[in-house]
Amino acid sequence: MSYKKITETPSLHDNLEQMDTTSMLTKINEEDQKVANAVAEVIPQITKLVDALAERFSKGGRLFYIGAGTSGRLGILDASEIPPTFGMPHERVVGLIAGGDTAIRKAVENAEDDKLQAWKDLMEYDINSDDVVVGIAASGTTPYVLGGLADAKKNGLLTGGITNNPGSPLAKLADITMAINVGPEFVTGSTRMKSGTSQKLVLNMISTALMIKIGRVKGNKMVNMQLTNTKLVDRGTRYLMEGLHVDYNEAERLLIKHGSVKKALDAEKK
Known part of the structure; x- marks a missing residue:
């Protein structure tokens, strides 16, 4: 491995179990404050992806997120909020998770290690060259994500990558990479924390900017939201x-x- 796996480096804080509650929460909050600045560093890459997406959406293209575990769930969350917020059909932004819908709530053993499954999942949507596939993996090494992106590239699709390890296989594979260096997690290796927060911020930026650019917002209002309550x-x-x-x-x-x-x-x- 020729890169430093930042997501696995030791926490800057130790003896966590000896901290009182206020100290513990204060330290978590101090770490969280680093996330937005790390996201700011990848705005040029997010810009490229959003502009490319807007161009493809005008031709009927779609956005697919693929991920495993927390990363997969965050992609599904972002996709699921597009129809009610912007009135877009469910099939225009789609989130896929290793292990299928069962994995949204409960981990599916070894699902993320199948490098062939993501493309099979994508093929169920008759995916084509107007579509964009964005792989999400804090580690940048998840086989489900890497396999899906590699197959997407082979078939002429634009690919994006969201990772928290610059220099990782995912960072090198995707056409447009957002490698967000948030540093070590408060609990060593717990990427549902800062890494997950950074992914959520980037996903918010991608989908919101895309929806604005394709005319789903007027002024600053959600004029196409579904009137469901x-x-x-x-x-x-x-x-x-x-x-x-x-x-x-x-x-x-x-x-x-x-x-x-x-x-x-x-x-x-x-």
């Missing part, structure tokens, strides 16, 4: 009050009539 209907109503300069009752009537903030704005704004 009272809170969201109220939010949409208030958006329309502001956008159309009408009272609450009229805004709510127009929202219900048109079915979304965007449709109401497009139909009613003079």
Whole structure:
């Protein structure tokens, strides 16, 4: 191994079990404060990925996340929030995890070690060259992710990588790599902590910027959100009050009539 596996380096803190609760939480918080700065270092790479995604989305392309364990769950979380937040079909952003849906809640033994399975999972979606595959692996060595990205590249797809080990196999394999160096974890090797937080931040940035660029946000409002509960209907109503300069009752009537903030704005704004 010709690179330093930062995710496995010893914690900067020791004798954790001897700390009082406040000290323990303070030290965790101090470590967490390093994460946003580490993410800032990879903004140029995130920019490249988002711009490439926007271009492919205009042709009907899709975004696939592949990962195992915490990384896989974070990809699924990000994908699952796109339809309610931005009103996009579920099949446009898809999260896949080693071991399948069972692994979302419970670890599936050895699932991440199968380097052939990710491409099989992707093929179920009739994946094509307009699609983009982003592999997520804190270690940068997960066979499920590496195999999926390698097969995606062979088949002409653009690939992205999110890892916390610069110089890792994943960092070298992906076309666009976001290698986020958050340093050692508070509990040595526990990548659900800072590494996972950094992955969540990057995923937020990728999907949010992409949705803005393809027109799913107006001003700073989620005008395409799904109106699936009272809170969201109220939010949409208030958006329309502001956008159309009408009272609450009229805004709510127009929202219900048109079915979304965007449709109401497009139909009613003079």
